[in-house]
Amino acid sequence: MNPPEKKPRKILQKQVIMRRVIIGLIPCILASIYFFGWRSAAVIAVSVTAAFLTEFLFLLKRRQPVSEAVFVSAIIYALILPPTVPWHVVVIGIVFAILFGKMVFGGFGRNIFNPAMVGRAFCYVSFPVAMTASWSPAASFPWGALGQWSTAISPDVITSASPMGLMKQGLIEAPRLLDLLVGNLAGSMGVTSVIAILIGGIYLLVSRTANWKIVAMTVGTYALANLVADLAGMPNAPGALVAVMGGGFLFGAFFMATDPVSAPKTLGAQLIYGAIIASSTFVIRNFSVFNGGLMFSILLANMFAPILDYAFKQAKKKKNENLARAEETVR
Known part of the structure; x- marks a missing residue:
């Protein structure tokens, strides 16, 4: 008797929702190439291949x-890196992200944390100079950096704190809203253009790929916190618009906070989850030594997501049981 033949291994698990996210990321990918050169495309390709x-x-x-979710994690991870990030950091970070942010939990659908954020956080603490010290200027109109490999003008590029860090210290003024909208300023290579983020983000909302309640709560709470800080006269407060539009906050709200696996599923949990991301980002950006904050905030909120879901499900279950008892009493 011949042993049963092994079925050929299926290489890729097709996931429609993940393809939609990739489509939503296309404007940010194009913006990264336009403003920072074709090196951005190479960074994305290396990240995707390694992942x-x-x-x-x-x-x-x-x-x-x-x-197919691995492609989403790899692209997002690449887009939130500095334009001049060394190649070994790209590879080490995404390998760590997939192994320890996803596979150790059992693979897709079981991970607690957003893998892209896990990878960036690991690189942030392991390669601080590569992740925070050098920022490449964005190319200007009309042709941008389409004819260039990179906008780096020297090996050291711009050695300083990040643009958000300089603004926080009061060393530079807040960028113009037009520059924030278009993306013509230094920053992580795929998150500087608000227009590109909104095009992709609105597509995710219209296609029901991203949860609008999480986005609204995250952005709304963060805008309100910064508005209050600005009106209260807090030193170097950027104001609501600049805070929301700068530092990749909108990118995080649309593409990372709404991760269908690591985000909560119940309505109440989603609202609290968004509030946690917004409030902790506000505190970290304004009162800590870290210039970012969104990265740590999303990981923190991911940690609370299962607990929040459990609490709201239990509350609903208890409410239904009480209603059932009340109906039996009436009968």
Whole structure:
């Protein structure tokens, strides 16, 4: 008797929702190439390749397919890196993200944290100079950096704190709203253009890929906190518009806070989750030594998401039980 033939391994697990997210990321990808050169495209390609191979090799023995979500994590991770990030940081960060942000929890659908954020946080603490010390200026109109490999003008590029850090210290004025809208300023390579983020973000909302309640609560709470700080005369307060439009906050609200796996599923939990991201980002950006804050805030909120879901589900279950008892009493 011949042993049963093994079915050929399916390489890729198709996921429609993840394809929509990739489509939503296209404007940000194009903006990163336009403002920072074709090196941005190469960084994305390296990140995607390393992420795919990592998950493929991890699942090889199990003969399980690679989820299309790995492409989303790799692209988002690449877009939130500095334009001049060294190649070894790109690879090490995304490998760490896939292994310890996703696969150790059991793979797609079981991870607690957003993998892209895990990878960036690891690089932030492991390679602080590469992640925070050098910022490449964005190219100007009309042709941008389409004819360039990179906008870096020297090996050291611009050695300083990040633009958000300089503004926080009062060393530079808040950028013009037009520059924030278009993206013509230094920053992580895929998050400087508000127009590109809004095009992709609105597509996610219209296609019901992203949860609008999480986006609204995150952006609304953060805008309100900064408005109050500005009216109260807090030193170097950027104001609501600049705070929301700068530092990649909108990118995080649309593409990372709404991750369908690591975000909560119940309405009450989603609202609290958005408030946690907004409030902790406000505190970290304004009162800590860190210039960003969104990265840590999303990871913190991810940690609370399962607890919040459980609490609201239990509350609903208890309410239904009480209603059932009340109906039996009336009968």
